Amino acid sequence: MKPKDAILSASHVGMRFKGLVAVDDVSLAVARGSITALIGPNGAGKTTLFNCLSGFLPGAAGSVVFDGRRIDGLPPHRRSRAGLVRTFQIPRIFHRLTLIENMLVADRAQPGDALFGCFMRRGATLARTRAATEQARDLLALLSIERLADDYAGTLSGGQRKLLELGRVLMTDPKMILLDEPMAGVNPALGGKLLERVEHLRQERGITFLFVEHDMEMVMRVSDRVVVLDQGRVIADGPPDTIRADLRVIDAYLGRADLGASA
Amino acid sequence: MLEFWLFVLATAGIYTIFSLGLLVQFGIAGLPNFGNGAFMAISAYAMAISVVNGLPMWAAAPVGIGAAVLFGLLLAIPTVRLRSDYLAVATIAAGEIVRYLALNLQELTGGAAGTVNLLGPGIAADYNSSWLRFQSGVRGLISNLVGQRVPSDVAFIAILWPVALLLLAAVWYMVRSPWGRTLRAIREDETAVAALGKDVFAYKLQAFSVGAALAGVAGLFFAWQVSSFSPDDFRPTLTFYAFVIVILGGKTNVWAVPVGAVLFAGIFAGTRFLDFWPLSVFASGDRAYLRLVLVGLGLIVLVIWRPQGIFGNRREDALET
Numbered sequence A: 001m002k003p004k005d006a007i008l009s010a011s012h013v014g015m016r017f018k019g020l021v022a023v024d025d026v027s028l029a030v031a032r033g034s035i036t037a038l039i040g041p042n043g044a045g046k047t048t049l050f051n052c053l054s055g056f057l058p059g060a061a062g063s064v065v066f067d068g069r070r071i072d073g074l075p076p077h078r079r080s081r082a083g084l085v086r087t088f089q090i091p092r093i094f095h096r097l098t099l100i101e102n103m104l105v106a107d108r109a110q111p112g113d114a115l116f117g118c119f120m121r122r123g124a125t126l127a128r129t130r131a132a133t134e135q136a137r138d139l140l141a142l143l144s145i146e147r148l149a150d151d152y153a154g155t156l157s158g159g160q161r162k163l164l165e166l167g168r169v170l171m172t173d174p175k176m177i178l179l180d181e182p183m184a185g186v187n188p189a190l191g192g193k194l195l196e197r198v199e200h201l202r203q204e205r206g207i208t209f210l211f212v213e214h215d216m217e218m219v220m221r222v223s224d225r226v227v228v229l230d231q232g233r234v235i236a237d238g239p240p241d242t243i244r245a246d247l248r249v250i251d252a253y254l255g256r257a258d259l260g261a262s263a
Numbered sequence B: 001m002l003e004f005w006l007f008v009l010a011t012a013g014i015y016t017i018f019s020l021g022l023l024v025q026f027g028i029a030g031l032p033n034f035g036n037g038a039f040m041a042i043s044a045y046a047m048a049i050s051v052v053n054g055l056p057m058w059a060a061a062p063v064g065i066g067a068a069v070l071f072g073l074l075l076a077i078p079t080v081r082l083r084s085d086y087l088a089v090a091t092i093a094a095g096e097i098v099r100y101l102a103l104n105l106q107e108l109t110g111g112a113a114g115t116v117n118l119l120g121p122g123i124a125a126d127y128n129s130s131w132l133r134f135q136s137g138v139r140g141l142i143s144n145l146v147g148q149r150v151p152s153d154v155a156f157i158a159i160l161w162p163v164a165l166l167l168l169a170a171v172w173y174m175v176r177s178p179w180g181r182t183l184r185a186i187r188e189d190e191t192a193v194a195a196l197g198k199d200v201f202a203y204k205l206q207a208f209s210v211g212a213a214l215a216g217v218a219g220l221f222f223a224w225q226v227s228s229f230s231p232d233d234f235r236p237t238l239t240f241y242a243f244v245i246v247i248l249g250g251k252t253n254v255w256a257v258p259v260g261a262v263l264f265a266g267i268f269a270g271t272r273f274l275d276f277w278p279l280s281v282f283a284s285g286d287r288a289y290l291r292l293v294l295v296g297l298g299l300i301v302l303v304i305w306r307p308q309g310i311f312g313n314r315r316e317d318a319l320e321t
């Protein structure tokens, strides 16, 4: 891939915890507007790699270029501002805020978000709140949780929390989304709908996706490309069909059936 | 009896402003600042010191508030990243450091004897005369209006409470603004807020500064009310009482703060009048302790019975992470 086609390119990214090498010299480029799956057994380092990319592990080695700009060394909120956002494997929602409020926190165009902004730019704040609330309700409807919009997020089930987190990152109007097991705990019918939505977002808005997923059927169905991580290393990287064949070889060779096991 | 209520209202007004600051820091942003009393002290001292050194009152008051905010930032920058339990310990220590400094920097503060010694022992220092002139002007106005001479406490309250209500309204508006919403989100999960692109550290500093500024305003009124104060007036219990007011009000409920403050000041001053049997068998000095014990017991019962506070929302409180 030519560097200019890649929205994200990581080189020699590494992270070790004490003696354990969780991410071992990973180099990876993700094409703009693509959907890439990151798979691998439990403990392979997928979440750790996400943490390296999104800035939550300041000790990470290697360099990361996002949208033509070096972002390693930037704190998480600056990477997010640059348009690279993420969700968490265990959803992190704001329990004592309503679903709508959860969504509105993610709004980037809100002048009232600044200290005294609500006084100094009162009209703009109110107008933006109205527009963003409408946008938030539409997104919640898309995720089939709009009837809970005014409930506290702490009352949501595990799967609903995943959906809310997804909605929240979409509110930020991102360029690229890192999804850590977005379908875990989500009802399969709705999961299928979400996949369609992901493809739609890629097409309509050109959003790039890198997602971790254990459900192989899902991975093969939506991704343009699959990256396999094992013990912190990239052991395979290619289009779904090639990887499907590869995985059988790897499984047979390693005598392990867990590489593609569903969660 | 009128005197009693005037005292309660004056104390409650000061506590209202002070507790509002804590509500922003602790209730909204989730930053338990047990050193908020120190901001009050710093503002009171900075104002008094400025006045005795020749600054007019209208200029000294903002100096006081500015000093409180500056100290707030100084304390917040190294500590707000701490987990909340460690933050509580760090701020309680900072508050005590300020009090001990005020006790020991005698040249600057007058030491244990208080602000009468601001210019050194033997020279009675006075930071309050221009405030008292202003206050008696207001007293005259009110007396003319009602057609009889009112106590000077009435004038104090007539200045204090409009300020308190204005600040209440401003904080209420800020808390429900997008800024306040982001602070509440930080209280719930700051990692998620950072992932959404907000500078959590900057927001925490802002919340801390707003709280320090409000404590600064409270400190000014406190200093004006008493006309001489000492480091002993800013013991940690001062901040604990504000925590009681904020927690009883449900932690995030702005309009519960003045109610809680009046209730607190009323109970606190009111238990002084517990001189009927069987309490009258105790000597009056013992009764002073007894009322603290009673207030404490009442609090414990209330917190067990209604952990969400008097005005809090039980459903919301049950979702605490």
Ligand SMILES: Nc1ncnc2c1ncn2[C@@H]1O[C@H](COP(=O)(O)OP(=O)(O)OP(=O)(O)O)[C@@H](O)[C@H]1O
Pocket (backbone or CB within 6 Å): A017, A020, A022, A040, A041, A042, A043, A044, A045, A046, A047, A048, A049, A089
């Ligand atoms: N903060 C940490 N401190 C120490 N070790 C860690 C830390 N985070 C992750 N690890 C270790 O790094 C390795 C990779 O963990 P990681 O969470 O990245 O795996 P994963 O591929 O996301 O697994 P799963 O599919 O179960 O989510 C594991 O062995 C884990 O124990």
Ligand SMILES: [Mg+2]
Pocket (backbone or CB within 6 Å): A046, A047, A048, A089, A180
């Ligand atoms: Mg993981």
